Amino acid sequence: MQHSWSRYLRLIIALLLGFFLVGLWFGYPLVGLTLGLSVYLVWTLVQARRLHHWLQHPDDDDDAPGSIGLWGEIFDGLHRMHQAHQHSRDLLQTRINRVQESTNAMRDGVIMTDAEGNMEWWNWSAEYLLGFRRDTDRGQPIHNLIRSPAFKAYFDARDYRDPMDLKSPAKPHIHLQIQISLFGDDDRLIVAKDVTRLFQLEQMRRDFVSNVSHEMRTPLTVISGYLETLSDNMDDAPPRWRRAIGTMSQQAERMEALITDLILLAKLETGEQHIDDRVTDVGALIRQICSDARAVSGENQHVIETDIGERHHLFGDENQLRSAFSNIIFNAVKYTPAGGNIRVRWYTDREGAHMSVKDSGIGIDPIHIPRLTERFYRADPSRHQQTGGTGLGLAIVKHVLLNHDGTLEINSHPGDGSEFICHFPRSRITEAPIETA
Numbered sequence: 342m343q344h345s346w347s348r349y350l351r352l353i354i355a356l357l358l359g360f361f362l363v364g365l366w367f368g369y370p371l372v373g374l375t376l377g378l379s380v381y382l383v384w385t386l387v388q389a390r391r392l393h394h395w396l397q398h399p400d401d402d403d404d405a406p407g408s409i410g411l412w413g414e415i416f417d418g419l420h421r422m423h424q425a426h427q428h429s430r431d432l433l434q435t436r437i438n439r440v441q442e443s444t445n446a447m448r449d450g451v452i453m454t455d456a457e458g459n460m461e462w463w464n465w466s467a468e469y470l471l472g473f474r475r476d477t478d479r480g481q482p483i484h485n486l487i488r489s490p491a492f493k494a495y496f497d498a499r500d501y502r503d504p505m506d507l508k509s510p511a512k513p514h515i516h517l518q519i520q521i522s523l524f525g526d527d528d529r530l531i532v533a534k535d536v537t538r539l540f541q542l543e544q545m546r547r548d549f550v551s552n553v554s555h556e557m558r559t560p561l562t563v564i565s566g567y568l569e570t571l572s573d574n575m576d577d578a579p580p581r582w583r584r585a586i587g588t589m590s591q592q593a594e595r596m597e598a599l600i601t602d603l604i605l606l607a608k609l610e611t612g613e614q615h616i617d618d619r620v621t622d623v624g625a626l627i628r629q630i631c632s633d634a635r636a637v638s639g640e641n642q643h644v645i646e647t648d649i650g651e652r653h654h655l656f657g658d659e660n661q662l663r664s665a666f667s668n669i670i671f672n673a674v675k676y677t678p679a680g681g682n683i684r685v686r687w688y689t690d691r692e693g694a695h696m697s698v699k700d701s702g703i704g705i706d707p708i709h710i711p712r713l714t715e716r717f718y719r720a721d722p723s724r725h726q727q728t729g730g731t732g733l734g735l736a737i738v739k740h741v742l743l744n745h746d747g748t749l750e751i752n753s754h755p756g757d758g759s760e761f762i763c764h765f766p767r768s769r770i771t772e773a774p775i776e777t778a
């Protein structure tokens with residue numbers, strides 16, 4: 342560069358000297374020099390103008406203008422930079438195209454939004470699954486296109502550990518599983534998976550269980566009816582029949598309880614039992630259940646204490662809550678030896694409302710606790726013959742709590758008793774109406 346610069350300088354000096362000498366020849370050396378400077382100035386301006394034009398419209402003509410001397414080198418340098426830039430731009434574009442092509446080929450819908458949820462980019466599957474339109478929806482808030490309060494709550498909560506289920510706003514027969522990830526500057530990458538097939542299979546399973554339970558109920562009612570008649574006339578029956586009839590009645594009763602629980606569970610799962618926005622007086626409900634529990638305890642004489650905060654009621658379905666609380670309280674009676682203590686509390690704090698049942702019973706090994714709410718899971722399978730439980734109680738509790746945005750906490754150790762706590766969020770609490778005398 343240094344070399345060409347000095348060559349260029351020499352060329353200019355030679356040019357000016359030439360003009361000066363020609364001027365001197367004609368007797369006007371200064372005019373000659375001025376003419377030389379003017380020619381040089383005009384040439385420089387022409388080169389600057391060409392450069393300016395090329396910089397303004399670099400794409401009109403891929404090559405930078407050619408020239409000689411320093412200007413030629415400037416143009417060459419710029420040309421090389423321009424080519425390198427174009428090359429990396431093409432490379433980047435190819436990569437972007439490939440990513441977009443592969444994302445477009447995905448069966449899952451993929452959507453990118455900014456932090457406010459404005460639509461930035463989405464693939465073809467998202468168009469098909471969610472009904473977005475390429476020409477009009479860019480920049481639109483996603484909540485205008487997916488009008489679901491549950492989706493908005495999920496989007497805003499920023500807790501995306503679990504996916505959410507959503508019916509497609511464009512095609513209601515399509516069931517989607519939505520998973521959001523945060524990236525960049527609080528932007529969102531939303532993946533919508535078509536889980537319609539899985540949903541249908543799950544639905545079929547639920548319907549099957551519910552239908553079988555309903556179908557079994559009628560014959561069982563007939564059998565129980567006859568068994569009752571036989572039991573009433575036991576005195577006339579031969580002695581070896583008496584035991585058989587007694588056992589059959591007992592088993593028929595268990596089956597009835599099982600069918601009742603299965604039907605209830607199916608209803609809870611299918612959402613057939615809707616959560617009313619009715620208010621449930623949990624205190625009164627617990628008192629009622631505890632008095633039934635004392636009757637169940639009977640000769641076993643469990644001491645059942647209650648500690649009920651009266652200030653708050655709960656938004657929720659009273660029947661569902663009764664099933665859940667009864668299961669927990671009756672379990673405490675079942676799994677606590679005669680004379681044991683059971684303490685039932687209903688209280689509220691900053692986190693929400695809580696219903697706790699603490700017993701001094703046999704307790705549970707911690708390894709079983711995570712699986713207790715599974716259907717027919719029993720910590721001690723040998724015991725259920727004596728307790729006569731259906732094995733569905735805690736599964737029912739789990740579903741009722743799910744329907745009430747609640748969670749179940751279980752604290753227990755073998756021999757140390759157990760504590761079952763139902764937690765409800767603050768949004769479910771309401772002030773108890775003031776009693777008027």
Ligand code: ADP
Nearest residue numbers: 672673676719720721730731732733734735759
């Ligand atoms: P089950 O009809 O067998 O009681 P549940 O679903 O109600 O079915 O309970 C599941 C299992 O959890 C029970 O089989 C029992 O092993 C355990 N369990 C539930 N409650 C208690 C409790 N209060 N104390 C000890 N074990 C309990």
